[in-house]
Amino acid sequence: MKKVRIFLTGLLMTMAVALGGCTGDKTAETPVSSAENADGSGYSATGQITIGIAQDLDDGLDPHKVDAAGTREILFNVYEGLVKYDVNGNLVPAVASDYAISTDGLTYTFTLREGVLFHDGNAVTPDDVIYSLSRCADTSNGEALKPALTNISFLQANDEGKVVIKLNEPDPDFLSYMTTAIIPAWNTDPETNVVGTGPYKFVSHTPQESVVLEAFDEYWGEKAHIKNVTLKVIANPDSIVMEMMGGSVDMFCRVTDEQAKELATGDFNIETGTMNLVQALYLNNSYEPFQDERVRQAICYAIDPDEVMAYVSGGEGTEIATAVFPAFGRYYDASLNDNYNKDVEKAKELLKEAGYENSLEFSITVPSNYQPHVATAEVLVEQLKAAGINASIELVDWDTWLSGTYSERNYQATVIGVDANPLTARALLERYRSDAGNNFMNYNNPDFDAKLDAAFATYDDEEQTKLFKECLSILSETAASAYIQDLPCFVAVRKNVAGYKFYPLYAQDFASLYFTDAQ
Amino acid sequence: MNNYYFKKILSLLATLLVISFLVFSAFEIIPGDPALSRLGTNATPERIAALRAEMGLDKPFLFRYFLWVVECVKGNFGTSYSYNVPVMSMIGEKLPITITLTLLSMSMTMIISVPLGIALAKYAHRTFDKVGFIANQTIMSVPAFFLGILFTYIFGLVLHWFKPGGYISYKQSIPGFIGFLIVPAIAIAIPKCAMSIKLLRAAVLQEADKDYVRTAYSRGNSTMQVMYRHVLKNALIPLVTFWGMAVADVIAGSIVIEQVFNIPGLGRVLLTSISNRDYPVVEAVILLIAVVVVLMDLVTDILYRRIDPRVRRNEKG
Secondary structure, eight states, X not given: OOOOSOOSTGGGGOSSBOOOOOBOSOOOOOOOOOHHHHSSXXXXXXXXXXXEESSOOTTOSOTTTOOOHHHHHHHXXXXXXXXXXXXXXXXXXXXXXXXXXXXXXXXXXXXXXXXXXXXXXOBOOHHHHHHHHHHHHOXXXXXXXXXXXXGEEEEEEOTTSOEEEEESSOOTTHHHHTTSOXXXXXXXOTTTOOOOOSSEEEEEEEXXXXXXXXXXXXXXXXXXXXXXXXXXXXXXXXXXXXXXXXXXXXEEEEEOHHHXXXXXXXXXXXXXXEOOXXXXXXXXXXXXXXXXXXXXXXHHHHOOXXXXXXXXXTTOSEEOSSSOOTTSTTTOOGGGGGTTOOOHHHHHHHHHHHTOTTTEEEEEEEETTOHHHHHHHHHHXXXXXXXXXXXXXXXXXXXXXXIIIIISOOOSEEEEEEOOSSSSHHHHHGGGSTTOXXXXXXXXXXXXXXXXXXXXXXXXXXXXXXXXXXXXXXXXXXXXSEEEEEOEEXXXXXXXXXXXXXXXXXXXXXXXXXXXXXX | OHHHHHHHHHHHHHHHHHHHHHHHHHHHHSSOOHHHHHHGGGOOHHHHHHHHHHHTTTSOHHHHHHHHHHHHHTTOOOBOTTTOSBHHHHHHHHXXXXXXHHHHHHHHHHHHHHHHHHXXXXXXXXXXXXXXXXXXXXXXXXXXXXXHHHHIIIIIIISOSSOTTXXXXXXXXXXXXXXXXXXXXXXXXXXXXXXXXXXXXXXXXXXXXXXXXXXXXHTTOOHHHIIIIIIHHHHHHHHHHHHXXXXXXXXXXXXXXXXXXXXXXXXXXXXXXXXXXXXXXXXXXXXXXXXXXXXXXXXXXXHHXXXXXXXXXXXXX
């Protein structure tokens, strides 16, 4: 196996197609609360932890503009919206203490939580909320920072100090956009003034070196346990293990299977979750052979996700057969995984019918900076060969992938992981609509489009869930792409630190970490 | 003399112009786009267009290059696309790291190689020289990054003499900062030392047969006196040339050693800026390296003149 040197580097730059944001049912036990914070009085966070990050926060610090997953998951500690995601991916009140939605789904009323302070010491007022949301909905510079917020027709505080939002048309996903960071109304330059309401406040950022955070003592919720958090950029993936073993770094999210094994022999615990993304051999449905559904199905029959997992991640990972990962409990249907159990004969037969017997050739474009995708592609090439398909791998750097493959759709097949941001079915499914701007696999199926439209048009939750599941089932049956797995996520944490939590989205919750006596 | 410096400065400017143009063109040719790189997969055509306009990328290539040159002449190297900070302050912050590393490794090279080179020459063709020669050849062929990995393992993980990756910023503690850089500096210095020793030994042997050496001996000087006062001065010339190149090499090669030791210096900035397609930063770092190379050339020339009056005389004649 070709050892890929640059692991994870460019990876965190991405948003909708990306890896990371781990989740899992394995959440650590709640802190053995130290004497100070048991009763909440005289609370103070202590200690210092250094956490390695593969990618610097190089798309800025403005919470309304950042896209990179690696940046979002860090800023999760600094900023909060009216609501925020909990460890299960549910939206819970944050800056707002409560909210009410009118029966027509058009009016949202948020009650602001008492005693929520910004890191500069001022209390959050309705003005701050209105400023933050209108900043994101502002279209004066062309497109709004958060296009979904342009649906807002009315945004004001009422007499009771509640924030009232009216929409032009109902949007079942609207609440998920209320995770938009609330920043002070005076802050016209959030890039420079990093002031939020989260459990950690921002101290400094030295490009390519480190980001320093400090526990915010006046946080409204459960306060952070560790006082100082230093995020250290480790640009060279080969030095991760050495630095951790040498004691310079206490924690690293998303180590490889190999690194995890090595670190486990030392002073580290390995937490295992999932990346929450749809890893697939994405097929460009416009590429001539892939226009034929039978060819795409043949590929699905030729590959074996279990073998991929065994080879790439020591058997960890969850098989998927359509465009949804298991964290979406209500849409995930494990029975679809049996649609294409490995069957080389069947694959050959389908190819023969389609006229591609022993003559199908294509190249798989893979971003070289992500080892699991490269390793996956290597296994796939071997599996496809057994079915008489001649696939070759073309490694490209991340920027080339973004422009050539993703943006210009100039490719035949690619291995990548696609995540959902926000955590909604719309984010996962809309990209398969024939006219979607991010439909990089050029999937074109009028039945699917109709079904999707029907799902979006209905307000009945149950009916909508059913329609979404049907959409997912269509993607599997028509072999929109060859779906593989939701990758496992390994987090290495020094043995004296506990409390790591996996989220079903991009979030590294540093506030939940705490020191134990065990070393 | 003035004419000489005038020519040098002109050639420096021409070099910079050519290099900057090449870098600009390279980014024009390679795939990838800074706007797309920043927006990732969330990009929509409208947002890309807006950001490209904001970055000035919608203008024609030659026009952008011209604009950039004009701004550089004014001393404005632009703003980093990735970090929204002025390129100058970003590089300014990293420069002390690279300079310290270069000074440390170069002074180690000089301090170690001069006495050793002379000693080898003095005992030429005897056992000490033969063993030294083999050792030297071996060390010379080991690349610095490999030594770096070896040192990290032996001194960091086994002996615990230093903390791998435990880089301390010079803003936090200067002794700690220098302390951490010593190991990387040794890794850089060792192969350079070996090369210097080889050059010096050969040069000393060549000089040792000359008349002035015999004269010096006949005036009653000891071997040490002859070596350090008379021979060394003449033997240094090839060495100075090599050291001049070595400085430029250390700065340009910092990319590799910084990766090995996880030092957030200029090399790291260059590398990430290339992958982020952050042109202004890449241009500035490459220009800086080019300036160093040309300046070292100039410094070497000046040193020649100081060491060897013949060079000066030739120029006049």
